[in-house]
Amino acid sequence: MTHRSPLSCIIPPHLLHRLLESRDERVRALALSTLLTTTRLRGERGVRGARAFAAPPAQGRRTVYDCRHSTDLTTAVVARTEDGAASADPSVNQAFDGFGATRDYYRAVHDRNSIDDRGMRLEGYVHRGVAYQNAFWDGQEMVFGDGDGEVFTDFTGSLDVIAHELTHGVTEYTSGFVYSGQPGALNESVSDVFGSVVEQWSGGQTVDEADWLIGEDVFTPEIGADALRSMKAPGEAYDNELLGKDPQPAHMDDYVELPDTEEGDNGGVHVNSGIPNKAFHLAATGIGGRSWEGPAQIWYAALRASSPTTDFAGFAQATWTAAGALYGVGGDQQQAVAAAWAGVGVPLPGART
Amino acid sequence: MRVTLVSSGGFAAALALGRPPLVVDDGALSDEEAAELASLVAAARAEDLPPDDGRARDAMTHTVTVADGGGTTVLRRSDAAMPPAYARLLDWLRAHPAPPEQS
Numbered sequence: 080m081t082h083r084s085p086l087s088c089i090i091p092p093h094l095l096h097r098l099l100e101s102r103d104e105r106v107r108a109l110a111l112s113t114l115l116t117t118t119r120l121r122g123e124r125g126v127r128g129a130r131a132f133a134a135p136p137a138q139g140r141r142t143v144y145d146c147r148h149s150t151d152l153t154t155a156v157v158a159r160t161e162d163g164a165a166s167a168d169p170s171v172n173q174a175f176d177g178f179g180a181t182r183d184y185y186r187a188v189h190d191r192n193s194i195d196d197r198g199m200r201l202e203g204y205v206h207r208g209v210a211y212q213n214a215f216w217d218g219q220e221m222v223f224g225d226g227d228g229e230v231f232t233d234f235t236g237s238l239d240v241i242a243h244e245l246t247h248g249v250t251e252y253t254s255g256f257v258y259s260g261q262p263g264a265l266n267e268s269v270s271d272v273f274g275s276v277v278e279q280w281s282g283g284q285t286v287d288e289a290d291w292l293i294g295e296d297v298f299t300p301e302i303g304a305d306a307l308r309s310m311k312a313p314g315e316a317y318d319n320e321l322l323g324k325d326p327q328p329a330h331m332d333d334y335v336e337l338p339d340t341e342e343g344d345n346g347g348v349h350v351n352s353g354i355p356n357k358a359f360h361l362a363a364t365g366i367g368g369r370s371w372e373g374p375a376q377i378w379y380a381a382l383r384a385s386s387p388t389t390d391f392a393g394f395a396q397a398t399w400t401a402a403g404a405l406y407g408v409g410g411d412q413q414q415a416v417a418a419a420w421a422g423v424g425v426p427l428p429g430a431r432t
Numbered sequence: 433m434r435v436t437l438v439s440s441g442g443f444a445a446a447l448a449l450g451r452p453p454l455v456v457d458d459g460a461l462s463d464e465e466a467a468e469l470a471s472l473v474a475a476a477r478a479e480d481l482p483p484d485d486g487r488a489r490d491a492m493t494h495t496v497t498v499a500d501g502g503g504t505t506v507l508r509r510s511d512a513a514m515p516p517a518y519a520r521l522l523d524w525l526r527a528h529p530a531p532p533e534q535s
Contacts, residue, residue, distance in 0.1 A: 150511075150514045150516070150519040151514075151516055151519075208519065208523075209523055212442075212444070213442040213443055213444070213490070213491075213492055213511065214443050214490065215442070215443065215488060215489065215490040215491040215492075215511060215512065216488065216489045216490060217487070217488045217491065217512040218485060218487025218488055218489075218512070219487075222511070222512075231444075234443070240443065243443070243490075244443075244489070244490060247489035247490065251487065251489075258489065266489070270489075294443065294444070297443075297444070307443070307444050307446070307447075308446075322447055323447070323450075325446070326446050326449065327446065337449075341440045341441055341493040341495075342438065342440045342495075343449075344440065344441065344445045344446070344448075344449060345441075348445075349444075349445040349446045350446055350449070
């Protein structure tokens with residue numbers, strides 16, 4: 080049964096936003112819940128049709144398939160199931176365990192039942208192709224390459240990569256950020272944020288103990304790179320002759336304009352994600368403690384309140400609103416969020432730092 | 433026949449920005465290799481494309497440009513909708529790279 084807030088049909092959105100600033104905690108909570116519900120319903124409209132034909136709820140049960148170096152997923156064989164024994168293949172077990180850690184994180188921290196919040200099955204394909212140097216989310220399942228062994232290693236060995244890809248699924252079922260320009264960079268950033276937070280949660284790390292690196296395990300040791308991306312220091316993850324220099328900006332002053340083409344990374348979605356990545360790092364370290372207890376709650380609420388075309392400023396506003404609703408208007412968390420976005424040059428009208 | 437491959441996107445998309453294309457010229461190949469390349473290109477041109485709903489994230493996109501006496505053909509495919517002959521062509525091209533073009 081769908082539970083609906085009694086506010087949902089009688090109060091227009093601008094009044095709900097004002098109620099988020101109420102001094103009454105119950106009013107704030109109800110207003111936020113209503114806003115999140117209505118925006119989530121709007122954001123999920125696009126995928127609801129597909130759900131009608133989806134597999135029945137499965138509580139995020141996992142299946143890992145072995146592609147046996149083919150690129151044709153239909154020829155892959157089952158390698159491990161939720162109730163089956165561990166595999167003799169480390170790649171299979173690493174993918175299985177990474178799926179489990181990510182699923183458990185979303186359930187324990189955000190009360191989310193798998194990717195679609197309806198128990199969607201988690202399916203992964205390992206050993207795709209020959210020396211395939213990538214991992215991706217295909218809209219329904221996750222696919223892993225082995226790497227070439229010279230630059231890249233097996234992509235199943237990196238929990239933040241797995242959580243990053245599965246979070247693309249979560250984003251599709253919530254905000255539905257389009258994969259272009261600033262919404263596309265937010266799509267990538269949200270995956271980096273939860274990729275890092277899942278790793279921190281799994282390791283019990285505080286924000287000061289975390290490495291804030293994305294893909295630190297995907298390079299072979301000989302490459303001499305820290306990671307693919309650094310949330311703490313965008314632009315400084317690598318700088319060598321083989322890879323070149325990390326192109327991520329950490330501030331809007333350095334925003335990189337690229338063509339909205341595949342060759343231009345859809346307007347630099349993997350490049351400009353450095354800006355909101357840095358904002359999350361600043362917010363998390365400004366708040367302190369464990370990232371999943373405050374900062375990730377704020378970012379998750381903002382994700383659910385966003386739309387497919389939300390830009391950096393809109394998302395910043397959503398995090399600020401969520402911080403006030405969840406932890407108090409003008410409180411330490413909301414001030415830390417405002418300072419974080421100011422630190423990366425994203426305007427936040429109405430915020431006082 | 434001259435074949436170029438440009439791959440973009442992927443989890444490590446930033447690394448691919450500005451990379452030179454991979455180029456294979458059949459004039460530099462043995463007769464056997466040139467025939468093999470021509471066969472792979474013909475198969476990739478002929479096969480049906482699987483559906484691509486555009487929902488993939490971090491999948492790579494590959495653009496193979498074939499220039500020969502008959503003109504230029506561009507074959508563009510995503511990792512998320514990769515037909516088998518095209519996959520074989522990609523593997524073959526990566527195993528036979530010529531030095532990158534000078535800009």
